[in-house]
Amino acid sequence: MPSNRPVRVRFAPSPTGDLHVGNIRTALFDWAYARHTGGKFIFRIEDTDRERVTDEYIQAAIDTLKWLGLTWDEGPEVGGPNGPYLQSQRLDIYAKWAAKFLADGFAYHCYCSSEELEAVREAQRKANVAPGYNGHCRELSADQIAAYVAEGRKPVVRMRMPDGSTTFTDLIRGEVTFDHNFVPDFVLVRADGSPLYTLAVAVDDVMMQVTHVLRGEDLLSSTPRQIRVYQAMGVKEDEYPLFAHLPFVMGQDNAKLSKRNGEVSIAWYRERGFLPEAICNYLALLGWSPGEDREDVTMEELTQLFTVERVHSSPARFDMKKLEAINGDKIRALTPESFLEKSLPFLTDAKVISGSADEIDLLKKALPIIQERVATLAEIPAMLKFLFVAHFEVEADSLPKVNDPESKKLLSVAFDRLQNVSEWSHDGIEAVLRTALIEEMGLKPRIAFSAVRIAVTGSHISPPLFESMELLGREKSLARIQALI
């Protein structure tokens, strides 16, 4: 079966919504496999269902893949020798093959109406037999056809499944066999002439010389149908693509991940401040592992380590906590320049800064003290807000903690002594406050500094206090303390 053709892997989503976690995990494995083998990664849009696929979703899918860094060798925007890569632009190709299948007897026109088919299914269900097309139109006479046409019926093109069975070797699950008794004749072309997935996917994989199909396991049972199309196209068995059906990514409730059971759109994660490399690293661990207790991998390492052999056959639950942990690790691993660049949009969107040069200067100094304190980029604005706000206010739930007489006394001592600090640096500030509050007043550090922290940053949770005061500056720091005395 596997000839030594150059590896060509495709990711072929049907963008009926934003790409979600499951799609992306598939795309990631497709990409990693292509890169690992030195093969080509093909990106194809399956938009044969124009009722549900929109141009916006197609563009969103393209943008998402780009954002994640899953670059493709052939597909939308980059083109390639096997295009076009949008199925809606390949209609003539499918029509040609459908006509050939009809002429060769692999397929036939079926005039059954939806209502009739539904009635058949209903009867089958009642009789407790395998549901599926009953072959009603398989051998229609010329007269019968003429009668149907006279009625104004428009036929679909249906593939004839021969008796027997289909066996193929799934790279992840091993040998899988489907008895054709349970693979009914399936529709290739709608009554309106438009192709269905069953036709387009097989034709395109052959035309685009795809060698490996790694896709979700929901498509496992449709594989015999694809193989039947290959046969009708005259593809030799050793040139069929190899299949690998990836396990599902599931939500908390053990159902296939979908909009109903969690936030699954990648766009949502992007807005929440997740890094693409964190998403990819985490997703790579869902259904695959590099072994040797290894978990932290870069995109580059992923392409080196990824093999289909190490992909699981069992489904995985999506765990937001673990994603956050990995995201925190990846944020800490960012260079200062890169951390700044990635933080900027979150700060400006939150209107914490407008983006002026002065603000950026201050930001460059502030970012290092919070880099190890955030799990997502979205947490940054709240953490640095105190440095930039025009009208400073202490948070409501922290205010009571500085309103008692002891706190006011403490703050007043701090205020007095801080005025005499010669050099407004975190070392200088710390030395003065320790002497005044800890040594002379005998306070516990956590008590003493808490009041100052609330006064200066507005919250009992903040970046390191002395660094924060240094960045805020003497004037503002003192004013904020004084305001609470």
Place this chain on the structure above:
RNA sequence: GGCCCCGUCGUCUAGCGGCCUAGGACUCUGGCUUCUCAAGUCAGCUACGAGGGUUCGAAUCCCUUCGGGGCUACCA
């Protein structure tokens, strides 16, 4: 219902007949560190779905069973 896939800590996983009184990570609990929060660090909790085989020996092989999931469209 039928067909197909799947089954190790709460979760993701390592494990491919002896190295397993089952390892790592996340979560959770407790300790250390500490100006808060993090980070770091130490410790703890907790798993081979069940029942039969095969074998000197099974998480690893076989069977049954139970459980979960997918498909069963003129969706993909």
